[in-house]
Amino acid sequence: MNANSLIILDFETTGLSPDNGDRAIEIGAVKLESGVVTEHFQELMYPGRPVSHFIADYTGITNDMLSNAAPCHEVMARFADFIQGHNLVAHNASFDKRFLDSELKRISRGYDGQFVCSLLLSRRLNQDAPNHKLGTLINYKGIASNGSFHRALYDSEMTAKLWLAMLADIQEKADIDEVPFSLVQKLTKTTKANVGKLLATY
Template sequence: MSQADTVIVLDFETTGLSPDYGDRAIEIGAVKIQNGMVIDRFQALMNPGRRVSGFIENYTGITNAMLKTAAPCEEVMQQFANFISDYNLVAHNASFDKRFLDAELANISRSYSGQFSCSMLMARRIYQQAPNHKLSSLVRYTNIQSAGEFHRALYDAEMTAKFWLIMLADMQQTYNLGSIPFLLTQRLAKTPKQKVQSLLSSWA
């Protein structure tokens, strides 16, 4: 089984686009994949200490009333830091989630040792003919069954995990790869599209 199967797939919902401008996390969802199967889940709303905008309420379905009774970010992130342990991490548009993970863990003086890989950047190389590389579009493109609402953290993490496993399987079949080390997924995300075939063929 591919080493890249053993990962934490995570997703944040937030008050805005960047912690550099004071934005905070309001929900974290994650699933642990081991040997190609989801074996554990983590989901929690978190109170950022201030009201969120009407746009964020409408976009995520997470209301100020829901956040009012949620545990503070600091408490939730202590639990989440324990959940991710030293596993490698996957997210769709990972640069976004990594910024919030780094910022929220810095607030509580916690860190992590795992590396990140981005399913969106990989998808741009593996599924170059897809209409676009939004998570919802890729779920449809790869015929993944879905019945929930996007833009809630656990659901997005679940869909990303399903897509991740399908993408790894497609890579193994197309390029006759016996296994896919996590390093390869990271390298692939940085490879120019026209050199993807050469990289994966040489890795077999």
């Protein structure tokens, strides 16, 4: 399976860890097919309690907005249907995977795709970047942006653009026409020092 056909997702949440009782409050995702965005998914979800002033300021998602949103279990059931059969990407995927796993466990659902992290890939490919925050990398790669980071759909759209730019870099460095998902998985687990060798000999 190629790395340009998958789903890129982003959660906004009440806090940092579902293990501490934090919940998702927004999910945004884009579906890529052969490098083209073909579908979007975006929904707010009510976590069952108010969000803090910090989270409201950070995300722009207010308690008034969430009061009219569907509960988490309804939104996540729809999202589980959306992602079936696709590999998954997120920027700092360990964070998003924890919330995806936690929310789906609550409704006894799962997913059959494999997860890969665009942040880990960037650390291997963009070693001269000042840092690997999404906004920094968008500027570093010269990708146009005109929205607000820390909203789920916009972040997933920007991650998709970054992802495709990194796939283009891999194609050039490895001299290949398509980037297999398995190669991206291998790159994220390769030491920075060995990335050039892996791509040159692929």
